[in-house]
Amino acid sequence: MNIPFSPPFIDQAVIDEVLETLQTNWITSGPKVKALESELITLTGTPAAVCVNSWTSGAIMMLNWFGVGAGDEVIVPAYTYCATALSVLHCGATPVMVDILDDFTIDPEMIRKKINIRTKAIIAVDIAGLPCHYEELKALIREPEIKVQFVSKTARQAGLGRILLIADAAHSIGAMYNEKPAAQQCDVTIFSFHAVKNITTAEGGCICLNLPEPFDNQEEYAFLKLFSMNGQNRDAFAKSKGANWRYDILFKGFKMNMPDICAAIGLAQIRQYVKTLLPLRKIISLKYGDAFRGYDWFIEPVMKSENREASYHLFPLRIKGITEAQRDRVIDELVLRGINVNVHFIPMPMLTYFKSLGYAIADFPNSYKQYSTEISLPIYPQLTDGEIVYITNAVIECVRLVTGVKKLVKVLS
Known part of the structure; x- marks a missing residue:
């Protein structure tokens, strides 16, 4: 048997949507992107959604939007993919790494210890699709003794008057918090639509805005659409309609827009996500849990708690001891x-580049502890019942083989 880790979900609906896009002769940013943005607003309940060409682009855009730059600090977990910290570095700022909790999410108390007058933002990462402890994070950044440390350097920073809270939701599209979409918890939520994600556009991402007053989310959406297109006031689709050739560059922007040919893939998938694709992922996760629960080596991942439910992007198996x-x-x-x-993730302080910047894994013991025992199992809608049984039996056998324990103890509930 050969079971891939995370193939994209490509059915006839996806093929038809892509073919339709090709047949229109318009494949860069246009109506398909707008349609995907509309679907994302419906899914998340946020006021605005801006599709871009990657999660990393979205993070760089929003940090720049907020005026984060040289001399500033952004707090991130040590346990995440490198893009979380690289987006900060690309803005000229410093990523300040902190350790995680046993559920893989960023530790609010470790954040508290690192906040100072240079802190401009926190990027909290929803590992495996499980939302972070956002109520605690929101309460923390609103504490008077924390807010008084916030030093504004730009008009947007002054308008917010506190640390910007960004959700790295690369894994967590469809996740819930207090029975509402988790994207409503932060000022900014950024999704990834990379090929292995729950919804894919091959490469891509989306910024969901949930900014408080005095911000107008629709105004910021309009700005960010220009920002992602070099600051140009008329995009190619608008220019293609008649004699709209004249354009202007209003400010120094980026080239980070999503093309329609990519949006078409995600558009077909998101229409099936809530009723079909996400429930199938949950079923697989529950089957894994049922198969391993009771074995004394199994550390069950938190996929659902009192106020949080994951998007079931990963099943992060951990093996005790x-x-x-x-x-x-x-x-x-x-x-x-x-x-x-797979393994999610190698903590950033273990990677050559970050070690060269002075980060050391010894400073993040829980990140190393979780990493050293974690194996991400295949979880995607196309997995069959037979493949799931094969995987679970193989895991049990391989753990027995490697640990040398002749008989694994299954605890009776």
């Missing part, structure tokens, strides 16, 4: 059996 080397051997054994798995 093993070393990093043993975890790697389990992965090797699974691959030999035709099961492609």
